[in-house]
Amino acid sequence: MTHFARTRNAVPVRADAVPCVEIEIFRREVLQAIAAGGRLLLLTGLSQKNGETRLLAAIAGDARGEIALASTIVGGAYPTLTMDCPAAHHFEREIHEQWGVDPQGHPWLKPVRFPSAGPTIGKADFFTVAGAEIHEVAVGPVHAGVIEPGHFRFNCHGEQVIHLEISLGYQHRGIERALQGGPHRGTAHLAETIVGDTTVGHTTAYCQILEGLAGAACSPRARGWRALALELERIANHIGDLGALAGDVGFLPAAAYCGRLRGDALNMTALFCGSRLGRGWVRPGGIALDPSAETRRELKRRLQDAERDMRNAVDLMWKSSSVRGRFEHIGILTRQAAADLGVVGPVARASGIDRDARRDFPASLYSERLPAIAVGDAGDVFARAQQRWREIENSIAFIGQVLDEPDGGAARSAPDGLAPNAVIASIVEGWRGEILHLALTDPAGRFARYKIVDPSFRNWFALATAMRGQAIMDFPLCNKSFNLSYCGHDL
Amino acid sequence: MFKTLLARARQGYRTAPYPVPDPGLPALFRGRPVLDPAKCVDGCAACVEVCPTDALRVSEAGPELDLGRCIFCGDCVAACAAGAITLSRDWRVAASKREGLVATGDRPLQIDALGRELRRLLGRSLRLRQVSAGGCNGCEVEVNALGNVVFDASRFGIDFVASPRHADGVLVTGPVTANMKEALLITYEAIAEPRLVIAAGVCAISGGLFRDHQEVSNGVEGLLPVDLYVPGCPPHPLTILDGLLRLLGRF
Numbered sequence: 001m002t003h004f005a006r007t008r009n010a011v012p013v014r015a016d017a018v019p020c021v022e023i024e025i026f027r028r029e030v031l032q033a034i035a036a037g038g039r040l041l042l043l044t045g046l047s048q049k050n051g052e053t054r055l056l057a058a059i060a061g062d063a064r065g066e067i068a069l070a071s072t073i074v075g076g077a078y079p080t081l082t083m084d085c086p087a088a089h090h091f092e093r094e095i096h097e098q099w100g101v102d103p104q105g106h107p108w109l110k111p112v113r114f115p116s117a118g119p120t121i122g123k124a125d126f127f128t129v130a131g132a133e134i135h136e137v138a139v140g141p142v143h144a145g146v147i148e149p150g151h152f153r154f155n156c157h158g159e160q161v162i163h164l165e166i167s168l169g170y171q172h173r174g175i176e177r178a179l180q181g182g183p184h185r186g187t188a189h190l191a192e193t194i195v196g197d198t199t200v201g202h203t204t205a206y207c208q209i210l211e212g213l214a215g216a217a218c219s220p221r222a223r224g225w226r227a228l229a230l231e232l233e234r235i236a237n238h239i240g241d242l243g244a245l246a247g248d249v250g251f252l253p254a255a256a257y258c259g260r261l262r263g264d265a266l267n268m269t270a271l272f273c274g275s276r277l278g279r280g281w282v283r284p285g286g287i288a289l290d291p292s293a294e295t296r297r298e299l300k301r302r303l304q305d306a307e308r309d310m311r312n313a314v315d316l317m318w319k320s321s322s323v324r325g326r327f328e329h330i331g332i333l334t335r336q337a338a339a340d341l342g343v344v345g346p347v348a349r350a351s352g353i354d355r356d357a358r359r360d361f362p363a364s365l366y367s368e369r370l371p372a373i374a375v376g377d378a379g380d381v382f383a384r385a386q387q388r389w390r391e392i393e394n395s396i397a398f399i400g401q402v403l404d405e406p407d408g409g410a411a412r413s414a415p416d417g418l419a420p421n422a423v424i425a426s427i428v429e430g431w432r433g434e435i436l437h438l439a440l441t442d443p444a445g446r447f448a449r450y451k452i453v454d455p456s457f458r459n460w461f462a463l464a465t466a467m468r469g470q471a472i473m474d475f476p477l478c479n480k481s482f483n484l485s486y487c488g489h490d491l
Numbered sequence: 492m493f494k495t496l497l498a499r500a501r502q503g504y505r506t507a508p509y510p511v512p513d514p515g516l517p518a519l520f521r522g523r524p525v526l527d528p529a530k531c532v533d534g535c536a537a538c539v540e541v542c543p544t545d546a547l548r549v550s551e552a553g554p555e556l557d558l559g560r561c562i563f564c565g566d567c568v569a570a571c572a573a574g575a576i577t578l579s580r581d582w583r584v585a586a587s588k589r590e591g592l593v594a595t596g597d598r599p600l601q602i603d604a605l606g607r608e609l610r611r612l613l614g615r616s617l618r619l620r621q622v623s624a625g626g627c628n629g630c631e632v633e634v635n636a637l638g639n640v641v642f643d644a645s646r647f648g649i650d651f652v653a654s655p656r657h658a659d660g661v662l663v664t665g666p667v668t669a670n671m672k673e674a675l676l677i678t679y680e681a682i683a684e685p686r687l688v689i690a691a692g693v694c695a696i697s698g699g700l701f702r703d704h705q706e707v708s709n710g711v712e713g714l715l716p717v718d719l720y721v722p723g724c725p726p727h728p729l730t731i732l733d734g735l736l737r738l739l740g741r742f
Contacts, residue, residue, distance in 0.1 A: 121670040146635050172625075173707050186543030193627040195628065196725065276633070
């Protein structure tokens with residue numbers, strides 16, 4: 001464990017302080033760190049020169065809030081880490097696609113996003129199951145509802161799913177490349193469109209990068225309002241998902257109420273920032289506007305009303321045996337599988353993994369006060385639904401406290417002078433889970449590399465795992481209980 | 492059963508009346524721009540310089556804001572010391588012609604209703620197939636909201652359907668990524684004629700923040716004939732609803 005540079009959330013380190021070691025040492029130390037309880041936060045290419053690629057690994061020490069960084073230089077190939085660390089499998093597929101480096105021995109080396117230079121999307125070498133009574137079901141990219149595009153390939157025996165392959169990339173629009181060379185006038189707006197329903201989460205991660213690089217801190221006022229917007233985003237999406245889950249099992253009263261309540265939460269965000277999705281709210285150095293005391297009172301009143309109605313709608317669901325009967329024992333993600341795959345967010349917590357970046361990598365307001373963090377157990381659709389509700393309850397209580405606290409300072413003081421030749425990682429617990437942004441700056445303090453890891457990137461494979469042995473008719477329900485992002489994965 | 496009825500009573504009737512002169516949008520809502528050329532200072536281009544999507548132009552006649560490029564961020568409003576640009580609470584920013592999206596002065600946007608024959612064919616129903624062709628899912632959030640009890644587009648006969656065969660048209664969101672182009676065109680071809688095309692959100696109109704990325708087509712322009720442009724990033728559900736209703740010649 002000698003060859004790591006150690007840092008914390010949103011604290012930069014000098015790029016030359018990140019050790020660059022031989023691939024054998026890199027592999028050994030990364031795997032040792034993971035065996036010792038570390039978690040693979042990131043494995044990615046940083047730069048390329050003369051046919052050689054610099055790979056960077058980031059290991060999370062969740063218990064200590066520590067981020068350990070190490071790097072290596074590889075040629076055209078290196079021995080894969082995936083066989084020893086399953087959480088690396090998607091990162092290595094991405095390295096292969098983005099940098100043309102071959103992680104030799106990787107079991108599943110397929111395209112991740114099908115960028116322009118690579119193979120044509122949809123023409124993938126899909127995993128097939130052979131046998132007389134095996135049939136395949138292909139769904140997408142255009143799905144039945146108003147949903148983002150993706151392709152799902154089921155290999156079934158009768159109604160039972162033997163294997164589900166998820167092939168994405170349809171939303172790939174080149175965000176990471178567009179961020180290089182920045183920040184410029186459009187960068188904060190671009191951060192807001194990484195994942196539209198997670199506007200506050202991703203923009204906060206981006207702003208923490210800038211503030212970390214400039215050594216600037218936000219005022220208590222800005223910290224409070226950012227956290228408040230992040231928790232409102234969590235509430236809006238969680239209640240919307242509970243409604244969608246109810247709709248998927250045909251329980252229409254809760255579906256209708258929760259759909260309306262999701263809108264109420266979005267409208268609360270619009271009350272203080274003008275946009276239902278929180279566009280234009282989080283800005284480097286603080287928040288865009290200074291809400292009035294009246295806004296604060298109105299928000300409190302609306303939140304109380306919404307909590308009462310949410311409780312009423314959700315209780316109706318929990319007390320309906322037909323809903324419980326359809327939620328329980330469906331789509332189980334075991335604790336072991338969740339741990340091996342490096343799953344994050346409410347999905348991980350519903351499988352019994354006590355992991356939440358608000359506590360483990362506290363930044364901003366969360367380093368002073370924390371919401372209660374719920375952890376489930378069973379890992380089925382019911383556990384994931386209940387997890388959402390418990391997180392809503394905790395977030396509402398947390399917002400109530402934040403609204404009661406006095407705050408002070410300017411809404412915003414824009415940071416300037418970004419540290420050159422630095423590496424910085426920023427972590428935010430969005431509603432889907434841990435959002436990671438990592439930036440490497442050049443000698444002028446501009447982004448030489450900007451890497452985004454949406455929680456969906458880590459969690460999609462867990463959905464495929466949870467579907468094994470399930471009835472195919474339960475796929476929409478399982479899918480909704482994960483509710484992963486296509487655009488956040490595809491970037 | 493009793494509990495379900497009790498909950499129904501407690502949750503109340505929530506559908507918002509529409510159309511109404513003031514649908515109660517928040518004071519900070521960023522809607523139709525109002526430009527005042529008289530306040531413009533000669534030689535000043537502060538608004539143009541901050542615009543993240545190059546939506547603004549200042550000519551001798553004053554500022555012009557292309558809503559087909561604008562993300563309604565309000566950065567230009569903040570940059571204009573003279574106060575020549577404001578974003579009003581007017582949610583009605585859809586238009587049926589691309590050039591009709593260029594805002595000057597204080598002018599409402601024009602939508603030409605569909606012809607009588609087409610309206611007769613559609614009757615009281617409009618069924619749309621939505622295709623996400625890239626983008627950030629923000630527009631999908633707001634299109635989905637049209638189906639909730641508050642906006643309840645189905646009371647006007649507007650519904651989103653699963654099969655293009657059942658649809659009267661396609662509502663496209665996203666900048667049309669290279670990876671979604673073929674699927675979008677196949678979906679469009681599968682709709683029986685006459686078929687409508689609605690470009691919802693700035694990405695579908697011009698590529699939005701992803702304009703000129705090598706991975707995207709800068710929206711549906713040049714790919715599909717558009718009947719209705721709905722600006723926004725994302726458009727408010729009422730903006731989409733207003734556009735569709737005026738296209739259908741209602742209100």
